[in-house]
Amino acid sequence: MAALTGRSPMKSPGAPALRREAERQFWREIAKGLLPEEAAASVGVSQAAGGRWFRHGGGMPPMDLAPQSGRYLSFHEREEIAILKAQGIGVRETARRLGRDPSTVSRELRRNAATRGGWLDYRASVAQWKADLVARRPKTAKLAANDRLRDYVQERLSGQVSRPDGTMMGPEGPRWKGRNKPHRGDRRWVMAWSPEQIANRLKVDFPDDESMRISHEAIYQALFIEGRGTLKRELVACLRTGRALRVPRARSKRTSWAHVTPEVLISERSAEADDRAVPGHWEG
Numbered sequence: 001m002a003a004l005t006g007r008s009p010m011k012s013p014g015a016p017a018l019r020r021e022a023e024r025q026f027w028r029e030i031a032k033g034l035l036p037e038e039a040a041a042s043v044g045v046s047q048a049a050g051g052r053w054f055r056h057g058g059g060m061p062p063m064d065l066a067p068q069s070g071r072y073l074s075f076h077e078r079e080e081i082a083i084l085k086a087q088g089i090g091v092r093e094t095a096r097r098l099g100r101d102p103s104t105v106s107r108e109l110r111r112n113a114a115t116r117g118g119w120l121d122y123r124a125s126v127a128q129w130k131a132d133l134v135a136r137r138p139k140t141a142k143l144a145a146n147d148r149l150r151d152y153v154q155e156r157l158s159g160q161v162s163r164p165d166g167t168m169m170g171p172e173g174p175r176w177k178g179r180n181k182p183h184r185g186d187r188r189w190v191m192a193w194s195p196e197q198i199a200n201r202l203k204v205d206f207p208d209d210e211s212m213r214i215s216h217e218a219i220y221q222a223l224f225i226e227g228r229g230t231l232k233r234e235l236v237a238c239l240r241t242g243r244a245l246r247v248p249r250a251r252s253k254r255t256s257w258a259h260v261t262p263e264v265l266i267s268e269r270s271a272e273a274d275d276r277a278v279p280g281h282w283e284g
Contacts, residue, residue: 020063020132021075023053027061030054030248058224059246073100073108073131078124081105085122142214143222143230149212150230153219156198157235159191192238195219220246 022043029039040050056062073081077098084094091109095102112127113120143150155161193201195216206212222230223239224246272278 020128024061024063024065026050026053027057027063028065030059030061031065033248056225058221059248060221060224062225073104075124075128078108078112078127078131081108082122082124082127085109141222141230142218146211149214152202152212153198153214154231154235156193156201157195157219157231157238159193159238161193194240 022045025043026039026045029042030036034042036050036054037047040047077100080098081094084097089097091106092102095105098105108127109120109122112130113122114126115121143153198219199214199216202212202214219231223236
């Protein structure tokens, strides 16, 4: 089997998993302001799968949401290749019908064929699974590769930076005016730095060291997205919001639920309620 493929055998997935394109569409719906269960229903996946995607991503899409480039074969094209191959159509004719180069089709049949049965058997679902697996190629996060930068970020996120005299150094917390809660000054984020403050301060503390640079968005991703593992998870409590999941901006524009509905507004009440001639038409 390994000799047929020219490389070490790869275990096929058995029952095909949810396609990566479905997850990408799920995050597009989240960006529109839908809740995870609503987004899952709109793309035709279970609420459990949608909730798992949202939770593992920390409310942030772990992938590029841009449409797939025409350079790569789509799942629809892989289905066409599988059908034509089952009909005995050759590689060149298949490529002509798809508008692709014959070498592209030949390489697809060789690289992404299912091998569980001991021979090369091309199935679209397995081919898509293998292509998605190779396409991910996770890049090493900058905070994971640079210990000095990671320590700098963690110290300021936790507010543990101190001056030589022992006093804490960091952004000023909210001034207590006597109206807010007394324990407000004890919250962890009072002395903590925000990711934006850390990203901007790096340019001041290390003006000539380009390795000590990171965007505030990369810091948020290191905190929220599961699997990055570069920052301590408990540091989310030091953020201003204290959330463990990011809430998409579009969701804040949703009409919030309220007890007063349009049906019970005074302006919508019936005319006989104004003269209170009918028992029960009164306010109190």
